[in-house]
Amino acid sequence: MASDSVQVIQYLVDTRPLWPKATKTKDLENEAARALALLTDEEKTKVLRYYFVADAKMSLTSHLLKHWVVARYANVPWWDTKLTRDDKTKPVYVDPTTGKQPVAFNVSHQAGLVALVAVAGYSTTKENGETGKGEEVNIGTDIVCTSERRTRDHRVIDTEGWGKFVDMHADVFGRGEARYLKGDLLSTQPGLPSLARGDEITDFKLRCFYTLWCLREAYVKMTGDALLAPWLRDLEFRRFRAPVGGLEFGQVREEEEGREGEVVMDQEVWFRGERVVDARIVMRSLGEDYMTCTAVRTPVRKEDALGWKVGPFEFLEMETVLGDAEARLG
Template structure:
């Protein structure tokens, strides 16, 4: 998607069908040799260090997407997409000539899906790309969650300890009012159309878990946007008030083409709910400078993107976030190899 010279990029890669003959992480050295050859030695080591091959696949795709978005949208050769870390240790690409970040990006992965969000070509001053102040003028973060990945474990804990105890186990990363809201009676009454009137106990628990993971997704995207970790000292000062979980999609919604690497709507036509109106407080003050989009994807997944432009808040607030397009790994590899330089 673009507005003028600004492009807002949102892609998903489904790693579950990739490299099917790799049943162990070490198998990727042969089965994914083409992809691994595009990483630095340090990145390859990180990928192959994972115990579970599913985690290694997501790590491999994440590394590739970060280089791919820089190569494609900053217009540099593949081996010139050298990534560094900013003062908050967030991965960034800084143009060595201008000192600018021509592409601000972030990635997330869970349960086989890897999400990439980025903004390219933005300048708060309106100057041509390559001019103006150094550093990033865009803060962006994303998260993807799967409500069913740990369903058996979650239900077991809730059946044994109770819902309130389950929430309290994670309360350290929630805002002051959020855990109370999750545990309180208002949770069910303030989520319109979310449960049938004669919902069974298990359906109620699944709904509460969906709310829990929706909040997690919102907070994670916001925190990643700022560049801080979930252990940031101000976590309790951030509060999403009476947040709402998007309804599950009625179709699985995976396997969209997105294969041309363009900016088309790769999940177009899939039924999903999108929530963009959020009441967010930081240290008691309403947050009005962040564009936050929470959306369902299929029955079990949710994605969230959070973006802001500190110098001109109205710019980010005016950008449309989503839907994500599915990107084929063959497209990524083909683009990378064409840009090896």
């Protein structure tokens, strides 16, 4: 059976107000020196290689969160949170003494927000009473912002048409998904006002488009494969719908869940013509423009992950991350 101490972890960091005096990436060497000091030399180089400072801040935060979740939830000293890559090149932490992964994690970032999802404390118990390896849990996440590329998207759609816009991205969708986006979308998706016209219709189509993108990205990241996986077009989401935007952007208490946006979990996953029920997939909106998806599965006992509560996300302050890290430097 599954461990009773399982924790499903979901955090968001808003990097937009961080290190405000850094107007160029190179400025982070001084303005974010405290944070950069917590990374390896290789990670620092990757962060400072970004041309735009906004991208560098998201990269810096992503690196910190991966180490932070291992340090905190696996109780590992900061400099012992050495990350490696599994056979699918996905970043992982493997306990050198047990060979297990005490924390499975994934990160995503878009338009200034960085999302971290993780599962800690999961194990399976075999018939002989032995505890199985913690890596028998897979997790993936994605975050999208429907307004970040709105001007560009509208320009392409106005010039080339909606069908051409979808075709430009058809290689990352399932065979039936592109047809659906170009055909039955408006007649089957709820939420479009009856009197909607022009840009309002285009925005609705784009919200559905990015919902499907987010679902697929989170699921594929959960499996550990890239968007160029040979089976990618055999994967198809059906009966999905775009979550309604929220009333506010910010931290919402669990009992108030819904004010930040709608949560949707009734989409269907199909693979090569057969329905697959192997993962807990939670799609949610965050305020008006952002949407996140988390996908988690436990391959040995799929019912474990299917029963977990996933969310809501909690906003995490950078000062908390840095303080925790520095306390674990040893």
